[in-house]
Amino acid sequence: MRIKPDIKLDYKDVLLEPKxxxxxxxxxxxxxxxxxxxxxxxxxxxxxxxASNMDGVGTFEMAKVLQEYRMVTVMRKHYTVSDWENAVGQxxxxxxxxxxxxxxxxxxxxxxxYSIMKQVINKFPDIPFITIDVANGxxxxxxxxxxxxxxxxxxxxxxxGNVITAGATEELILSGADIVKCGIGPGSVCTTRLxxxxxxxxxxxxxxxxxAAHGLGGQVIADGGCVYAGDVAKxxxxxxxxxxxxxxLAGHDEGGGDIITKHTANGHAYQLDNGTYVPYFxxxxxxxxxxxxxxxxxxxxxxxxxxxxGAEGKAVxxxxxxxxxxxxxxxxxxxxxxxxxxxxxxxxDMPKCATFVQVNKQVNEVFNRYE
Numbered sequence: 173m174r175i176k177p178d179i180k181l182d183y184k185d186v187l188l189e190p191k192x193x194x195x196x197x198x199x200x201x202x203x204x205x206x207x208x209x210x211x212x213x214x215x216x217x218x219x220x221x222x223a224s225n226m227d228g229v230g231t232f233e234m235a236k237v238l239q240e241y242r243m244v245t246v247m248r249k250h251y252t253v254s255d256w257e258n259a260v261g262q263x264x265x266x267x268x269x270x271x272x273x274x275x276x277x278x279x280x281x282x283x284x285x286y287s288i289m290k291q292v293i294n295k296f297p298d299i300p301f302i303t304i305d306v307a308n309g310x311x312x313x314x315x316x317x318x319x320x321x322x323x324x325x326x327x328x329x330x331x332x333g334n335v336i337t338a339g340a341t342e343e344l345i346l347s348g349a350d351i352v353k354c355g356i357g358p359g360s361v362c363t364t365r366l367x368x369x370x371x372x373x374x375x376x377x378x379x380x381x382x383x384a385a386h387g388l389g390g391q392v393i394a395d396g397g398c399v400y401a402g403d404v405a406k407x408x409x410x411x412x413x414x415x416x417x418x419x420x421l422a423g424h425d426e427g428g429g430d431i432i433t434k435h436t437a438n439g440h441a442y443q444l445d446n447g448t449y450v451p452y453f454x455x456x457x458x459x460x461x462x463x464x465x466x467x468x469x470x471x472x473x474x475x476x477x478x479x480x481x482g483a484e485g486k487a488v489x490x491x492x493x494x495x496x497x498x499x500x501x502x503x504x505x506x507x508x509x510x511x512x513x514x515x516x517x518x519x520x521d522m523p524k525c526a527t528f529v530q531v532n533k534q535v536n537e538v539f540n541r542y543e
Contacts, residue, residue: 180372180373180375180376180377181373181375181376181528181530182358182373182374182375182376182397183374183375183397183398183399183402183403183406183407184534185373185375185530185531186375186406186528186529186530186531187528187529187531187534188405188406188409188510188513188514188526188527188528188529189514189527189528189529190513190514191513191514191515191525191527192515193512193513193514193515194515195511195512195515195517197512198505198508198509198511198512199508200512200517201507201508201511201512201516201517201518201519202517202518202519202520203219203504203507203508203519204217204218204219204242204519205217205218205219205220205413205518205519205520207391207413209329209350209351209391210345210350210388210389210390211322211326211329211330211348211349211350212300212326212327212328212329212330212350213327214300214327214328214329216244216300216329217242218241218242218243218244218268219241219242219243219504220243220408220413220414220415220519221238221241221243221404221414221415221416221417221503222243222244222245222246222393222414222415222416222417223235223238223243223244223245223246223416223417223421224246224395224416224417224418224421225246225247225248225249225270225272225303225305225464226248226418226422226463226464227248227250227427227429227462227464227469227472228422228423228427228428228429228459228460228461228462229248229417229418229421229422229427230245230246230247230248230272231245231247231248231426231427231428232247232251232255232259232262232264233425233426233427233428234421234424234426234427234496235247235259235264235265235268235269236262236263236264236426237426237495237496237497237500238268238500239264239265239268239269241500241504242268243268243500244268244269244270244301244414245268245269245270246269246270246272246301246303246305246331246416247269247270247271247272248272249271249272249273249274249285249288249289249305250473251288252288253288253291253292253295256292256295256296257295260296266296266298266299266300267298267300269299269301270299270300270301270302270303270331271289271292271293271299271301271302271303272285272289272302272303272304272305273285273286273288273289273302273303273304273305273321274286274304274305274306275304275306275313275314275317277317278313278316278317289302293325293328299328300328300329301328301329301330301331302321302325302328302329302330302331303330303331303332303353304317304318304321304330304331304332304333304349305333305334305353306333306334307334307356307364307465307484308334308356309332309333309334309335309340309344309353310335310340314332315343315344315347318330318332318344318347318348318349319347319348321348322347322348322349323348329350329351330348330349330350330351331349331350331351331352331353331393332344332347332348332349332351332352332353333349333352333353333354333355333393333395334353334354334355334356334395335352335353335354335356335381336354336355336356336371336372336374336377336381337372337377337380337381338380338381338383338384339384340352341354341381341384341385341390341392342384342385342387342388345385345388345389345390346388349390350390350391351390351391351392351393351413351414352381352385352390352391352392352393353392353393353395353416354377354378354381354382354392354393354394354395354412355374355377355394355395355396355397355416356370356371356372356377357370357371357396358371358373358374358395358396358397359395359396359397359418359419359463360396360399360418360419360488361418361419361461361462361463361466361485361486361487361488362396362463362465362484362485363463363466363483363484363485363486364465364484367482367483367484368484374394374396374397374407375406375407375410375528378392378394378407378410378411378412379410379411382410382411382412382413382523383411385413386411391413391414392411392412392413392414393412393413393414393415393416394407394410394412394414394415394416395416396416396418398415398417398419398420399419399420400506401502401503401505401506401507402506402510404417404420404503404506404507405506405507405510405511405522406528408507408519408522408523409510409514409522409523409525409526409528410523410526410528411523417503419461419490420499420503421496421499422459422461422490423458423459423461423490423491423492423493424459424493424494424495424496424499425494425495425496426495426496427459427461427496429459429460430459430460431457431458431459431492432457432458432459432460432489433455433456433457433458434455434456434457434458435453435454435455435456436453436454436456437451437452437453438451438452438453438454439451440452456491457491457492458489458490458491458492459489459490459492459493460487460488460489460490461487461488461489461490462485462486462487462488463484463485463486463487464485465483465484465485466483466484466485466486466487467483467487468485468487469485470483507519510522511525514526514527
């Protein structure tokens with residue numbers, strides 16, 4: 173046993189220090205990035221924000237919106253080949269989507285997720301990305317699985333994770349991953365840190381993983397932990413090549429799912445003629461969102477607790493947000509504004525322009541109770 177004495181930091185623990193800038197407008201900031209990936213040698217040009225492969229986020233409807241911004245959507249792995257056929261027929265641009273698989277094939281050659289992934293790739297060979305997604309990317313069998321997928325699909329850009337340390341990032345890249353998905357437990361509906369006590373604060377983790385990946389010619393995704401547009405900016409400033417969003421994109425029309433209507437007391441009341449006070453109720457709308465290792469996800473997709481596994485996610489009801497385009501506009505606007513504050517003409521330049529200030533409080537919350 174040992175304790176690392178240096179303090180690791182999360183997005184909430186820092187702010188970006190403003191600097192003199194000759195940028196005159198947010199529109200002068202270049203959001204797009206261009207990459208040529210290490211193993212696949214394929215290129216990407218677009219805004220490096222990704223939608224997570226979660227129920228309520230990684231949907232074809234979400235992809236149809238994000239592709240107009242040249243953003244990638246990692247599709248949830250429970251879509252069938254027929255679902256993919258229908259989506260392509262309705263205008264999905266394959267260059268901005270990733271098919272997703274878990275590692276079920278390690279235990280069974282008939283694993284459904286891997287089988288569907290292969291069928292989708294064979295039917296739509298223009299899909300550039302394969303995402304291999306597990307909660308714990310530190311198992312040796314996961315490393316071996318990444319090697320196997322690389323051997324089988326040498327021309328595909330492989331996204332693999334999750335990990336959150338430099339050594340594991342390097343091993344995944346050396347095993348065939350082009351992009352490493354970094355984050356253990358920071359997500360809004362992930363309870364891994366509570367259930368297991370495992371993790372690394374996201375900002376420090378991204379700094380270390382990005383440094384390791386870039387030394388080998390690979391890239392990293394900051395996956396999880398972003399609550400505000402400013403967190404996305406901090407992730408880019410920390411060295412993330414891509415930022416993956418789940419909770420920030422959940423609760424929108426494009427995520428699918430039912431809208432839940434509730435009538436709740438709003439804190440006000442009116443008085444009847446007999447002197448009785450009756451509370452005012454207002455109608456509010458919500459959408460369900462849950463982690464992919466939650467009881468809700470396991471119940472929906474037929475996985476189960478098998479005597480040695482606990483749920484490492486939770487389900488919540490988010491306020492219904494309407495179309496996702498408004499949220500995307502806010503996120504892009506926030507990142508652009510951050511760049512003007514630190515003098516970065518391109519998102520690519522944010523790490524070399526950034527100085528993080530460690531803080532114990534970010535915002536004035538005096539009027540929060542009136543929101």
